[in-house]
Amino acid sequence: LLLGAVGLRNDAHGSEAHTSDELRLLIDQSKESGEIQDSEHELIENVFQFNDRMVKQIMVPRTKLAALDVNAPEDKLLEKIFSEGYSRLPVYEGSIDNIVGVLNVKDLLPIVRRGEPLELARIMRPAYFVPETKKINRLLRQFQRKHIVMAVVSDEFGGVSGIVTIEDIMEELVGEIQDEYDNEVPVVEKISESEYRVNTSTPIPDANEYLPFPLPEGDDYETVGGLLNVLYGNIPEVGDVAVLEPYEFRVLSRAGRVVEMVQLRVLTPLASPDVDPLAA
Incomplete structure (x- = not known):
């Protein structure tokens, strides 16, 4: 794909094989000559950097983490869930360093419709934990294999550093993904x-x-x-x-x-x- 974008032949075993540095130079030259657009150049650069990025570089840090207390009163929980507007929220017990599960909001809707008591411990799903130093390309493959879209990020002492989602990973390739509910803050x-x-x-x-x-x-x-x-x-x-x-x-x-x-x-x-x- 990268070679094709700059008109090179993919011959990995012959004399036409190129190192990553050579490819980047060729891609830069292609941008300068107008053979590829700025957006295409940015996407290709993102691909080169993707394999080197770690989870801690792209995660939502704990200081910005929206989470639910498993023992909070039902009215407080519902207020928090609907005010945050996220489809998934981590659930903790005691402190944010003790994540015990993840609430998928779609699991909550039938309970609200039926007027049943809200018991987070009963409807939350298991949390998936990853270290800060995990490479995001490997995490993406795990997300695909396990059919999950969120992981809790742990530091070297076992505390919670933040969370990372499949959207965070994809943004490393294609740039910021904004939906109609996002308040866009320029970098x-x-x-x-x-x-x-x-x-x-x-x-x-x-x-x-x-x-x-x-x-x-x-x-x-x-x-x-x-x-x-x-x-x-x-x-x-x-x-x-x-x-x-x-x-x-x-x-x-x-x-x-x-x-x-x-x-x-x-x-x-x-x-x-x-x-x-x-x-x-």
Whole structure:
């Protein structure tokens, strides 16, 4: 498929075989020459990156997790279920680190129609757990084999890091999937030539696609929010400012202890934007 897109012959055993780096170079050249469109180029790039991505890079983190307490009163449960609007919700007992099942909302509807008592423990389905470090290409195959669409993500200590769905995986290939119920939040919104508003849950590589100078990547963080934690050294307040050349960062909004939006303002451009300013 990739070879065909750039007019190459698939001869894996002969002299025409190409390494992945060679293919990427050919694909970049095909984009520059107009042989493939930007959208096609992006899709092919996503395919190259797909096998290297881990669950922790695409999951919904626990700070944004909507979950149900198995022992909550029925009225509170129904209010939570219908206000969240998701088709599936993890169910916990005691704390979010003790996920005991997953509610499929379609299993709830017959009970509501018949006016029967709601017992989550009776109608919830088993939860499927995966480690943060699992490769998403392998998880996709497991989803297909097991006929499931959601997994609970565990950290190295057995706590819950978040959840990952088949939609999250597919978005790594085809881009963001929005339906009529989604409130679309742009990854990076350009305010002016020197100002950008950034959603802090955005992975660093994704943010860098829209910014004039790349943000530094690191082993200790995956997202813009993780970079902010390193930069500030604490949980910043709304309005707090920090500088990481060539940007000035200003916190725009928080939800509890999590920064949601940050504004980046370009200062005097660096002579070499490839320098890692965190290495100093």
